[in-house]
Amino acid sequence: MNQYGQQPMNQYGQQQMPPCPKTYLVESILVTIFCCVVFGVLAIVKAAKVSSAYSAGNYDEALEASEAAKKWVTWGFICGIIVCILAVIGEAMK
Numbered sequence: 001m002n003q004y005g006q007q008p009m010n011q012y013g014q015q016q017m018p019p020c021p022k023t024y025l026v027e028s029i030l031v032t033i034f035c036c037v038v039f040g041v042l043a044i045v046k047a048a049k050v051s052s053a054y055s056a057g058n059y060d061e062a063l064e065a066s067e068a069a070k071k072w073v074t075w076g077f078i079c080g081i082i083v084c085i086l087a088v089i090g091e092a093m094k
Contacts, residue, residue: 035080
């Protein structure tokens with residue numbers, strides 16, 4: 001924002017968008033492979049939506065997709081950790 005409360009303009013007279021939000025694509029793929037397939041695939045779908053929404057000029061949708069991808073990555077990682085803990089406990093009880 002400039003001193004007049006307006007978005008800065010680029011050289012073509014168009015408003016500049018903020019930088020693209022983080023996609024979490026790499027994290028989504030790793031969660032899919034190593035932790036939880038279901039949550040990982042959901043995260044990949046949302047991560048792919050970030051770039052496409054940003055390219056279409058819809059920053060709010062891109063930011064929302066980025067936050068959703070982060071949520072699914074986090075849940076997938078947590079589920080993976082829980083499954084590993086339960087597997088170790090199960091092996092220890094044998």
